[in-house]
Amino acid sequence: MEAVDALNEIAFWLERELAPTFKVQAFRKAAGIIAGLDAEELAARAADGRLKRTKGIGDRTFQVIREALDGGVPEYLAGLRTRGAGPLVPGGHELHAALRGDLHSHSDWSDGGSPVQAMADAARLLGREYLALTDHSPNLKIANGLSAERLAEQLDIVAEINADGGGFRLLTGIEADILEDGTVDQAPEMLDRLDIVVASVHSKLRSDKRTMTRRMLGAIADPHTNVLGHCTGRLIQGGRGTRPASEFDAGAVFAACAENNVAVEINSRPERQDPPGELIKLALDAGCLFSIDSDAHAPGQLDFLQYGAERAERNGVPAERIVTTWPLDRLLEWAGSRR
Structure with missing residues (x-):
């Protein structure tokens, strides 16, 4: 070879x-x-x-x-x-096989370790039909978040990759920081140009329950938001240590997600496993959609979807409620429905 x-x-x-x-x-x-x-x-x-x-x-x-x-x-x-050669987890195989894409990944434009092309190539290799490139937004300086100007440059790179065709689509996107006032971090005119917006809290994770709930509800109400990323912010293992889940009114947040057609992310990173099972079940009962995402920061981590599929199956999430099982046309229609 x-x-x-x-x-x-x-x-x-x-x-x-x-x-x-x-x-x-x-x-x-x-x-x-x-x-x-x-x-x-x-x-x-x-x-x-x-x-x-x-x-x-x-x-x-x-x-x-x-x-x-x-x-x-x-x-x-x-x-x-x-x-x-073997699977990463003992269960979730049928649901994993139903996944067509992934709406959360990072490249070396922010805090990922590999070029955009390498991430796209790995997604193709794994049989994905689409992958959203969601590098961080400008407020998250520690992760080299993208200014509006850098994001515009990245969109040109994505367009070049998609020009090859081949039955795979790299979706334009961003993981936008949910700011303290509940707004989504990036210029609205740039958010208008994106296929997918994942909104996540990355700062002041120990805010009181009322403050955090108000903050999250503001982002969910933004018509650009498609996915609520790793909603508790917890870390349960790994090199970064552990971190407790943020406190928020989960009933109110998931009701807002259901009302606004925002998917709750089932984050597949093994150190996150976010949200925990009891919150997945609460979101399911609230009528939420879900997005099983890898949150990959390197090509090999795109296969982390196995972890998310296992957790979704274990908590009774049906495939039809998971947007990343949908074909591309349906996914894009959903993602653009509020804009």
Whole structure:
């Protein structure tokens, strides 16, 4: 196999396993270093020692490249494929198979680790029909949120990717911060241009229940909002530590989502598992729609939808209530219905 493909596939499997970022980036970086070399030049550099002396090529990545040049599947990649052959979770398989797309993902334009094209390519590889690119909005400076000008530039990149066709659509979008006054963070004229708007709270998560409820209701009422992202903001595991769920009037918030045709996100990141099961059931009883999303920050994390599907199935969410099971035309009609 091609050495570049082997390095990138290794990175994919490591991302899926939530491996440390430095380990993933070692393979992504090595792939970038050799990407411009033809097979003959790469083989020559590997044979005479130049490649091994190249900054960014370590012992492991060099071994992978040499084994790929020899015509086989590198041993390290074969092991990862074996580990990844099984599902991530024991249940939710039927619902996972029904998912057509994903409405929450990030690229290196904000706090993701990979280019837009790499995210789109991975979504295609996983059989997605659509993926929404939802990098952060300008208020979230720590995540390199997109100004209106940068978002406009990103829309051109998305248009170029979609020009290839091929039965896949990269949707324009944003994860817009819900500001303290309940407004959605981004210029309205830019929000008008997007296919999908995920609105999420990222700051002052320990606000009192009344304040947080008022804030969330304001964003849900905004006609641009399509999805209420990771509504409790909790973290239950992972390298960032843990964080308790925000307090809000869930009955009022989910009633507003149902009334305004806003989907409640079932966030598939294993460290979030947001909302918890009791809130999924409350939203279901309130008549809400749902969106099972990966919140991927790297290509391999797009496969996290398995986690969300398992949780949705366990809590009795029917496929017809999940917008990411819908075909693209129906999804876009729903997303634009309030604008």
